[in-house]
Amino acid sequence: MSYLIDEGKNVQHLLMGNEAIVRGALEAGINVAAGYPGTPSSEIIESFSQVAKERNLYVEWSTNEKVAVEVAAAASFAGLRSMCVMKQNGVNVASDFLLHLASSGTRGGMLLVSCDDPGALSSVNEGESRLFAQLLEIPLLEPGDFQEAKDIIKWAYELSEEIRNIVMIRSVTRMSHASGNVTYGPLPSDTAARAKFNYHGPLLDPENGPVISMILAAPELQHGPQQEKMKKAAAIFETCPFNTYTGPEAPELLIITSSACSLYSREAVKILGLGKRVGILKLATTWPLPPVFLKKHLAATERILIVEEVAPTLEDHVKVLAAESVQEIGPKLFYGKKSGHLPSVGELNPDLVLAVLSRLCAVPYEAAAGVFATEAKALMEKLAPPRGMIFCPGCPHRASYWSIHNALQLDGRGGFVCGDIGCYVMGILPAGFSTVKTLHAMGSGSGIASGFGKLRQFGMDQPIVSVCGDSTFFHAAMPALANAIHHRSPFTMVILDNRGTAMTGFQPHPGSPINVLGETVPALDIEKICRAMGAKVEASDPFDLEKTREKLGHLLEYAEGAKVLILKQACALSPEKRGRKKYEVTVDETLCRGEDCGCNRLCTRIFGCPGLAWDGEKKVSHIDDIICAGCGVCVDICPAGAILKKEVA
Amino acid sequence: MTAIPLKKDPYSIIITGVGGQGNVLASRLLGSMLADKGFYVTIGETFGASQRGGSVMSHLRVSKEGVASPQIPRGRADVIVSLEPVEAFRVLATYGNPDAVLLTNTHPIYPVGVIRGELSYPPLDELQDVISRLLPASYFIDATEQALLLGNAILANIVMLGALGRLNIVSFDRENFHAAIGRRVAADKVAVNLQAFDVGYGMVQV
Numbered sequence: 001m002s003y004l005i006d007e008g009k010n011v012q013h014l015l016m017g018n019e020a021i022v023r024g025a026l027e028a029g030i031n032v033a034a035g036y037p038g039t040p041s042s043e044i045i046e047s048f049s050q051v052a053k054e055r056n057l058y059v060e061w062s063t064n065e066k067v068a069v070e071v072a073a074a075a076s077f078a079g080l081r082s083m084c085v086m087k088q089n090g091v092n093v094a095s096d097f098l099l100h101l102a103s104s105g106t107r108g109g110m111l112l113v114s115c116d117d118p119g120a121l122s123s124v125n126e127g128e129s130r131l132f133a134q135l136l137e138i139p140l141l142e143p144g145d146f147q148e149a150k151d152i153i154k155w156a157y158e159l160s161e162e163i164r165n166i167v168m169i170r171s172v173t174r175m176s177h178a179s180g181n182v183t184y185g186p187l188p189s190d191t192a193a194r195a196k197f198n199y200h201g202p203l204l205d206p207e208n209g210p211v212i213s214m215i216l217a218a219p220e221l222q223h224g225p226q227q228e229k230m231k232k233a234a235a236i237f238e239t240c241p242f243n244t245y246t247g248p249e250a251p252e253l254l255i256i257t258s259s260a261c262s263l264y265s266r267e268a269v270k271i272l273g274l275g276k277r278v279g280i281l282k283l284a285t286t287w288p289l290p291p292v293f294l295k296k297h298l299a300a301t302e303r304i305l306i307v308e309e310v311a312p313t314l315e316d317h318v319k320v321l322a323a324e325s326v327q328e329i330g331p332k333l334f335y336g337k338k339s340g341h342l343p344s345v346g347e348l349n350p351d352l353v354l355a356v357l358s359r360l361c362a363v364p365y366e367a368a369a370g371v372f373a374t375e376a377k378a379l380m381e382k383l384a385p386p387r388g389m390i391f392c393p394g395c396p397h398r399a400s401y402w403s404i405h406n407a408l409q410l411d412g413r414g415g416f417v418c419g420d421i422g423c424y425v426m427g428i429l430p431a432g433f434s435t436v437k438t439l440h441a442m443g444s445g446s447g448i449a450s451g452f453g454k455l456r457q458f459g460m461d462q463p464i465v466s467v468c469g470d471s472t473f474f475h476a477a478m479p480a481l482a483n484a485i486h487h488r489s490p491f492t493m494v495i496l497d498n499r500g501t502a503m504t505g506f507q508p509h510p511g512s513p514i515n516v517l518g519e520t521v522p523a524l525d526i527e528k529i530c531r532a533m534g535a536k537v538e539a540s541d542p543f544d545l546e547k548t549r550e551k552l553g554h555l556l557e558y559a560e561g562a563k564v565l566i567l568k569q570a571c572a573l574s575p576e577k578r579g580r581k582k583y584e585v586t587v588d589e590t591l592c593r594g595e596d597c598g599c600n601r602l603c604t605r606i607f608g609c610p611g612l613a614w615d616g617e618k619k620v621s622h623i624d625d626i627i628c629a630g631c632g633v634c635v636d637i638c639p640a641g642a643i644l645k646k647e648v649a
Numbered sequence: 650m651t652a653i654p655l656k657k658d659p660y661s662i663i664i665t666g667v668g669g670q671g672n673v674l675a676s677r678l679l680g681s682m683l684a685d686k687g688f689y690v691t692i693g694e695t696f697g698a699s700q701r702g703g704s705v706m707s708h709l710r711v712s713k714e715g716v717a718s719p720q721i722p723r724g725r726a727d728v729i730v731s732l733e734p735v736e737a738f739r740v741l742a743t744y745g746n747p748d749a750v751l752l753t754n755t756h757p758i759y760p761v762g763v764i765r766g767e768l769s770y771p772p773l774d775e776l777q778d779v780i781s782r783l784l785p786a787s788y789f790i791d792a793t794e795q796a797l798l799l800g801n802a803i804l805a806n807i808v809m810l811g812a813l814g815r816l817n818i819v820s821f822d823r824e825n826f827h828a829a830i831g832r833r834v835a836a837d838k839v840a841v842n843l844q845a846f847d848v849g850y851g852m853v854q855v
């Protein structure tokens with residue numbers, strides 16, 4: 001049994017922020033959870049799935065984030081408590097439906113959990129989902145530690161039911177992927193929820209009518225009540241138990257902060273010994289702001305430092321409130337991103353807060369004894385070679401990009417690849433032979449390729465290739481392919497099918513035979529779909545370099561319409577492959593040409609699988625047995641036949 | 650064993666390595682052992698994209714008072730445990746201070762640049778000399794070699810935990826480890842993990 005559903009008095013566990021959110025939802029009696037994988041949010045749906053049977057939950061990895069919100073909304077309409085979960089970029093995808101949902105309102109408590117990634121530690125961009133709360137006109141809550149990440153969920157469900165609208169919870173990487181002690185509360189004893197959608201009441205009856213977001217030129221009927229809900233939320237926020245203040249009654253500097261930044265702020269104040277001079281107002285309710293509560297704290301000081309990550313949204317909201325109430329609270333001095341006291345990009349950390357506090361409070365601070373720090377740093381630069389990002393040993397993408405790269409080179413017309421989202425973003429790096437030349441959102445590679453394909457009219461004759469993963473195909477690339485086929489855009493879509501959502505940890509998608517609950521489900525066949533849509537389709541094993549290059553070359557030459565090449569090979573870290581080698585691979589040192597090989601050490605310098613390393617002393621390549629995954633691909637890369645493979649029995 | 654009092658609050662431990670070395674499991678195990686001992690533990694982790702051959706780092710904060718920042722301020726690590734020697738050095742340069750204790754595996758994992766023959770990996774004895782000069786309390790063990798003898802290189806993380814246990818700077822012992830590993834791995838894997846812990850325990854002298 002999972003520790004997530006332990007019961008008993010004062011049970012305590014070390015939980016990840018994501019797990020704490022799950023426990024909170026379980027204590028609140030959640031029934032339905034849906035999401036799309038994305039770091040740092042993925043553990044939430046995974047954890048729900050582990051306890052689905054015991055707690056009578058329906059859990060799914062949806063095709064994309066918009067569908068996830070729709071699935072969770074249906075549960076809410078039928079009176080159940082539900083949650084939709086995604087990383088910040090997913091909120092962009094879901095925003096169209098979310099805007100309508102916020103207008104129609106909800107019934108059973110419904111939460112949108114968005115996990116942001118300040119600093120883009122594991123994202124293509126540094127996004128910001130808090131602005132959506134403002135745009136959607138829904139309340140936003142941000143837990144400040146792990147216990148709170150659990151406790152706030154139940155409170156949020158009650159709020160959602162009170163105002164009959166979806167409530168947004170925002171986490172960040174340093175909450176979601178950090179862990180701390182969490183003391184459990186009781187789980188509801190009754191898990192036999194009944195769902196029923198009532199629609200017989202009059203239109204706009206929030207309890208029994210149809211649920212619609214159609215305003216028909218009468219915004220006051222829906223937009224008006226929606227704004228009333230926000231006022232109600234602000235009033236409830238005045239006494240929110242998760243907004244806390246620590247510090248003197250009249251601090252000489254007031255820090256206003258939320259989420260992980262409150263932990264950095266606390267540590268910085270402690271290290272500098274500023275507890276008697278500086279106050280910390282930690283807000284969980286960051287939109288709408290509770291005005292009375294805030295004004296009380298603003299009135300007690302003259303100088304305010306806002307500590308937050310990514311966009312200065314809290315800063316803007318607090319400044320507006322301060323401007324509106326200047327007669328009541330008097331003029332204030334603000335410090336934060338806009339004043340340049342804190343950086344406007346990247347994630348924060350205790351050091352950045354230490355630096356700004358030391359400056360604003362005139363308390364000198366030095367991180368480490370000067371000589372040690374400078375010496376260690378100089379030696380590090382000299383001795384520690386940096387680690388670039390690479391594909392895993394035995395990754396099918398390395399082989400796929402190798403073939404795409406070579407086919408485009410051979411073709412010689414300056415072709416390029418439009419990239420997409422997954423581990424294969426590394427196609428922009430030397431790890432993927434720098435084949436990828438555009439990279440944006442989920443599914444966008446194929447949409448852009450569809451557009452490039454139509455530029456022949458303007459004399460563009462470069463061959464166009466797009467890549468997309470199997471999960472991405474279902475998520476957002478299918479409409480792009482439909483567009484290309486319909487408009488006869490000549491490009492080659494290479495589907496890198498590695499049997500799961502690899503980058504985030506092998507979550508299933510509509511092409512998988514088993515769902516997140518371990519049930520056997522219909523697996524949609526990508527090849528058949530593409531064929532039925534009308535594309536010219538080929539398939540190959542990317543580890544078969546020759547066949548793959550041949551098929552690619554053929555498709556590149558074929559000028560008509562959209563073409564699809566499906567490269568099927570499971571991810572090297574997939575459960576079916578992990579720790580199992582197909583081949584025992586060795587290098588015959590007598591055959592290895594070393595520096596005279598190809599364009600100089602083809603296998604190690606160019607192909608670059610970490611299982612193969614260059615021995616600078618012997619001047620030959622060798623296999624690192626611990627790292628090599630035994631895929632056997634490098635055997636076919638070596639022009640001298642020096643790399644040998646033997647099938648492992 | 651008697652609980653070792655925290656020399657500082659929060660007491661800060663970094664476990665570092667390269668993606669795929671079992672860094673996260675090691676930090677969770679250490680964290681849950683210390684939580685079992687009644688401490689507040691906060692763990693901050695860097696994983697995700699950085700998993701693909703990049704440096705991975707876990708920051709553990711141990712406290713009697715409450716939750717701490719999931720990121721350790723620069724220069725404030727009290728203990729650095731590294732599954733890879735160059736990573737030990739990288740972390741020490743950013744988070745170390747002359748009083749920090751360092752324990753590192755000596756088995757190298759080469760960065761891409763080294764694999765490609767474009768960069769060079771420092772000779773181990775040079776690295777060892779430099780580290781010991783900067784940090785008098787440093788320990789070097791070939792945990793991977795021992796792990797391989799036990800049948801799997803991945804066990805190096807557990808060997809390292811065993812060695813950390815022997816150093817007697819953080820409050821945990823074999824019994825805590827047994828309880829913690831039992832919650833994390835399948836029942837048939839517990840024995841080999843305990844063996845790895847014991848091997849590590851025997852590898853350092855204090």
Ligand code: SF4
Pocket residue numbers: 390391392393394395396397423498502503571572573574701
């Ligand atoms: S996780 Fe899988 S798809 Fe991603 S780089 Fe590793 S082997 Fe390739």
Ligand code: SF4
Pocket residue numbers: 393394395585609610611612623627628629630631632633634635
């Ligand atoms: S067989 Fe070659 S390409 Fe495959 S993992 Fe081993 S070293 Fe890398």
